[in-house]
Amino acid sequence: MKDDILTVMWKERKGLFRAQGRRGQALLTMLSPLFLAVYLPYSAGVDWVERSMSLLLAVIVPFILVGITVPDSFAGERERHTLPTLLASRLPDRAILFGKLAMSMLFGWGITVLILLVSLVTLNVLHWPGYVLLYKPSLLVADLSVSGLVALFTAGLGVFFSLRSSTVQQAQQLTMSVLLLPAMVLQFGLLFILQSPSLRETLNSTLGALSFAQLVLIIVAVLGAAAVALLWVAMARFNRARLILSQ
Amino acid sequence: MEAIVVENLTKDYDGLRAVDHINFSVEAGEIFGFLGPNGAGKTTTIHLLLGLLEPTDGRAQVLGFDTYTQADDVRAHTGALLEHTGVYEQLSAEDNLEFYGRVYRMTPAERQARIKELLTQMDLWERREDRAANWSKGMKQKLALARAMLHRPQLVFLDEPTAGLDVVSANAVREGLEALAEREGMTVFLTTHNMAEAERLCSQVAVIREGRLVAIGHPDDLRARAGGPRLEIFGRGFTENVLRLLRARPEVAAITMENGHLEVDLTEDTDTAPLVSLAVSAGVEVQEVRRGKATLEEVFLTLMEEEK
Numbered sequence: 372m373k374d375d376i377l378t379v380m381w382k383e384r385k386g387l388f389r390a391q392g393r394r395g396q397a398l399l400t401m402l403s404p405l406f407l408a409v410y411l412p413y414s415a416g417v418d419w420v421e422r423s424m425s426l427l428l429a430v431i432v433p434f435i436l437v438g439i440t441v442p443d444s445f446a447g448e449r450e451r452h453t454l455p456t457l458l459a460s461r462l463p464d465r466a467i468l469f470g471k472l473a474m475s476m477l478f479g480w481g482i483t484v485l486i487l488l489v490s491l492v493t494l495n496v497l498h499w500p501g502y503v504l505l506y507k508p509s510l511l512v513a514d515l516s517v518s519g520l521v522a523l524f525t526a527g528l529g530v531f532f533s534l535r536s537s538t539v540q541q542a543q544q545l546t547m548s549v550l551l552l553p554a555m556v557l558q559f560g561l562l563f564i565l566q567s568p569s570l571r572e573t574l575n576s577t578l579g580a581l582s583f584a585q586l587v588l589i590i591v592a593v594l595g596a597a598a599v600a601l602l603w604v605a606m607a608r609f610n611r612a613r614l615i616l617s618q
Numbered sequence: 619m620e621a622i623v624v625e626n627l628t629k630d631y632d633g634l635r636a637v638d639h640i641n642f643s644v645e646a647g648e649i650f651g652f653l654g655p656n657g658a659g660k661t662t663t664i665h666l667l668l669g670l671l672e673p674t675d676g677r678a679q680v681l682g683f684d685t686y687t688q689a690d691d692v693r694a695h696t697g698a699l700l701e702h703t704g705v706y707e708q709l710s711a712e713d714n715l716e717f718y719g720r721v722y723r724m725t726p727a728e729r730q731a732r733i734k735e736l737l738t739q740m741d742l743w744e745r746r747e748d749r750a751a752n753w754s755k756g757m758k759q760k761l762a763l764a765r766a767m768l769h770r771p772q773l774v775f776l777d778e779p780t781a782g783l784d785v786v787s788a789n790a791v792r793e794g795l796e797a798l799a800e801r802e803g804m805t806v807f808l809t810t811h812n813m814a815e816a817e818r819l820c821s822q823v824a825v826i827r828e829g830r831l832v833a834i835g836h837p838d839d840l841r842a843r844a845g846g847p848r849l850e851i852f853g854r855g856f857t858e859n860v861l862r863l864l865r866a867r868p869e870v871a872a873i874t875m876e877n878g879h880l881e882v883d884l885t886e887d888t889d890t891a892p893l894v895s896l897a898v899s900a901g902v903e904v905q906e907v908r909r910g911k912a913t914l915e916e917v918f919l920t921l922m923e924e925e926k
Contacts (some may be wrong), residue, residue: 378720385717386708456704456762459668459775488685520862615670616631 375462379470383444387478401482404432408486412494419494420506423583427485429518432486437479437522438550441529442542444471449617451539458611468609472582472602476522483518501614513587520594525550527601534608534617621646621773621805622667626676629662629829636662638829639676644822646772647805649799651820651837653813653918658741659829660809661701667807668693683773694722696770697766697774703758704765711742711761714750715768730891736764755785757833760794767798773805780815813915815864823914825921832921840917849882849890851897852906856880860900867893903906 407428412419419425448454457467487506494503506514529546536542564570578586622644629637637659645652654660665671667680669689677684683691708715712733719729740760750758759779766774779795780788796819799806808822810816816823817837824834833840856875864870864882870893872883882893894907 374723375721378717381720382709382717385713386706394692451707452702453704453706455670455702456765458670458697459693459698459700460718461690462721463690517688548824615665 372463372466375466376470376473378437379467380474381463383471383474386444387440387474392600404428404435404482404486407431408490409493410469412490413497416494416498417500417504419490420504420510423509423510423513425490425506425514426517428486428490429483429514432483432519433476433479433518433522434525434550436482437475437525438529438546439543440475441472441526442533442536442546444537445530445533446477446536446539446542454614457587458614464609465606468530468605472526472605475529476519476526479522479525482602484515485523486519487514503581506524509584509587510553513583516591517587517594520591520598524594524601527605530609531601534605534614619646620644621648621681622681622807623679624649624667624676625678627663627666627673627678628675629647629659629666629671630674633830635703636648637673640826640829640831642831642834644805644807646802646805648821649808649819651816651823652809652826653808653811653816653823654809654826655678655811658826661777662829663826664698664700664807668696668698668775695772697769698699698772699762699766699774699776700781701764703778705750705758705762708749710747711737711750711815712746712884714761715765716725718765718768732768732770737770739797740764741790747819754787756783756790757793759783759787763791763794763798767802767804768801771804773807776806776808777813778809780812788815795819799814811860813913813918817914825918826924833917837914841914847884847887848910849884850891850908850910851894851902851904852881852908853902853904855902856899860897860902863896863900864893867896868879869893 410426415422415424448457467533488546491504491506498504525546529542532545532549535541536545564574581589620643624640624642626639626641627637628635628639630672638744639662652660652663653920660670666673667678667685669680669685669692672686677686679685680692681695683689683695685692700789706717709717715736716729719832724732734743737746740763742757742760742764745753745757750761753761763776763779766776776795779792783791792815795808796808798804806819808816808820820837822835823837825832825838825840861873861875861880863871864880869885869888870882871885874881874883880897884890890907890909894904896906
């Protein structure tokens with residue numbers, strides 16, 4: 372199984388990095404994360420490595436990258452009519468599923484780590500205090516774990532919608548729409564809470580009672596549980612007969 | 619030894635019977651043609667034989683493996699070129715084959731040698747590093763054929779491998795297939811709409827219509843079933859009197875005028891010189907005489923008409 376997963380990852384990597392004509396698209400996709408990696412540490416200063424601001428990148432970057440690559444990987448096989456041949460090969464269902472998931476996640480998570488490094492270099496160049504600024508260890512752990520889980524969660528959701536979509540575009544739109552929904556609900560919820568002094572006080576006292584580590588643990592637990600549930604659904608739905616019939 | 623054994627194989631989708639209790643077997647090493655109009659159940663049969671679908675009823679064995687309970691073994695020992703080429707267009711031809719070589723766990727040395735051998739044989743070696751997206755349909759089809767045969771499977775399923783190709787490309791694919799099948803001794807399960815292709819390549823053909831098998835046998839046997847030997851006389855002066863005289867002969871089963879020439883269906887494979895002499899003596903100016911049999915296409919059309 373391990374060799375089969377690595378084989379699928381090899382093919383996915385070739386498709387991701389060697390596809391001519393996609394380099395421009397990939398550069399465009401990378402533009403906004405790169406901009407954030409320069410602008411955010413520039414405006415935040417030393418707080419960038421001391422407070423939780425870098426978590427924003429740890430959420431946004433894998434969200435964008437995995438949200439684009441997973442639908443292309445799964446719904447793309449169907450749209451380009453390469454899926455039946457793949458299913459007619461000796462590869463087990465799970466190897467196809469996990470190989471594709473792993474490559475998309477590794478890509479999203481790897482680029483996030485790279486962006487976090489770029490932002491650290493930017494910070495040191497623009498706000499040089501006379502010594503090298505590094506991420507606070509707890510913040511670094513939070514950045515790495517949250518970005519990994521966001522990648523996993525986005526990948527799970529991407530597979531779920533890709534298996535129901537006939538085109539890559541449809542799968543990407545559905546995945547992005549559903550991923551943006553909780554962010555919008557959270558934003559409107561916060562706006563509503565901030566308008567009410569009593570609710571604002573309750574929120575402040577609740578969040579104030581939590582340490583940074585506790586808050587990150589809660590986020591990690593929620594994301595982890597959601598990602599595992601989505602993966603379980605993806606495993607159940609990724610079935611040869613179902614996929615052949617949906618061609 | 620039988621490479622494929624199918625017993626009462628049936629598949630229903632959403633209340634529609636796509637394959638209806640079909641029975642046949644394919645000998646190892648033969649090219650078996652599976653013919654039928656669009657929607658007859660050819661692709662569904664291939665999907666069932668590859669273990670991609672669960673049969674509603676009946677069973678099938680491929681290379682001794684049950685297609686439902688041992689589907690992984692079936693797929694490990696077979697190759698397939700399905701309805702679409704399945705070629706990854708963003709990858710090079712070499713990478714396409716490299717990927718499937720890895721899938722079938724060929725060693726790097728085996729992969730390298732086999733890829734070179736197949737691409738050379740298909741006249742694609744010089745363009746191995748090109749992205750497949752830049753290739754013609756015929757080249758992609760040849761690449762897909764090479765991929766299906768890459769791991770030297772004992773059996774390959776080819777679903778209309780020459781559909782949509784121009785005459786030259788189709789002929790190149792056919793020649794490639796014929797050479798590979800002969801050299802490597804593999805069994806080929808071929809679906810096609812092209813009767814000339816089936817006639818040229820297949821040692822046995824089966825005809826399917828609306829999920830049911832309506833005929834099976836060697837192309838010669840099927841032709842014989844549709845009609846015996848035939849004499850075609852081209853010329854002038856085919857009067858009613860000539861037709862009456864010829865019809866009266868015991869070796870003549872039927873006579874029809876087709877596009878200005880006379881088609882004489884014979885009851886047996888007999889000496890036709892007396893018939894030609896009779897026509898000449900009755901005033902026919904003979905320009906050309908041909909002996910022949912019904913083509914597979916005529917057999918196919920007859921079978922389709924019978925079923926209607």
